[in-house]
Amino acid sequence: MTTATLKLYDYPLSGNCFKVRQMLAWLGVPYRTVPVDFFPGREHKSAAFLADVNPLGQLPVIGDDGFLLRDAQAILVYLASRYDPQGRWYPADAKLRGEVAQWLATADEITRTASAARLHDALGYHHLDIDACRAGARAVFRVLDDHLAERATEGLRWLASAPESTIADLACFPYVALAGEGGISLDEFPALRNWVWDFRHLPGFIGMSGIFPAGPA
Structure with missing residues (x-):
């Protein structure tokens, strides 16, 4: 029996951690989970985590045969580059890679706004400016919706x-x-809603709490 060498420092309710779990599932890469008590324990801000895992105190982080890597988007690039030789998820074409990089940056903006609004409402991060978070999320969702409609x-x-x-x-x-x-509705973003529906119906989609795999047709 082969022991997985890849470790994922994980929190089940994190959308950023979900990205990594989903990528690993699609690539068929075995891994072992290192649970991190993000809430309410705030283990990601502990002295040990900051010193040994991620000095920024964020999830996810992977360790792959001694190589430690933080940041969800960077991890996706790494996993697709190393474990997807066909380039299905990270195409080698220079223009496509430029487009992908552009949307990876947009993903960070989504985390800064929509994810922050979720932290405010679901996990009690009441120090966040919820109105600014929701306004920022709607602005970036409008960009996504217009792009997908085109x-x-x-x-x-x-x-x-x-x-x-x-x-x-x-x-x-x-x-x-x-x-x-x-507290952000997608009702005004029809192209974005269709994209979410399409993504949930991809073969091998595993989902997470709040995002369930599509049922059988």
């Missing part, structure tokens, strides 16, 4: 110009799908 006129469904979904979609997906937990 893509649809070209017969395309995904954020990058590839015929299949990429890590760009995975990076942006969870905190859009969980937006309702931060």
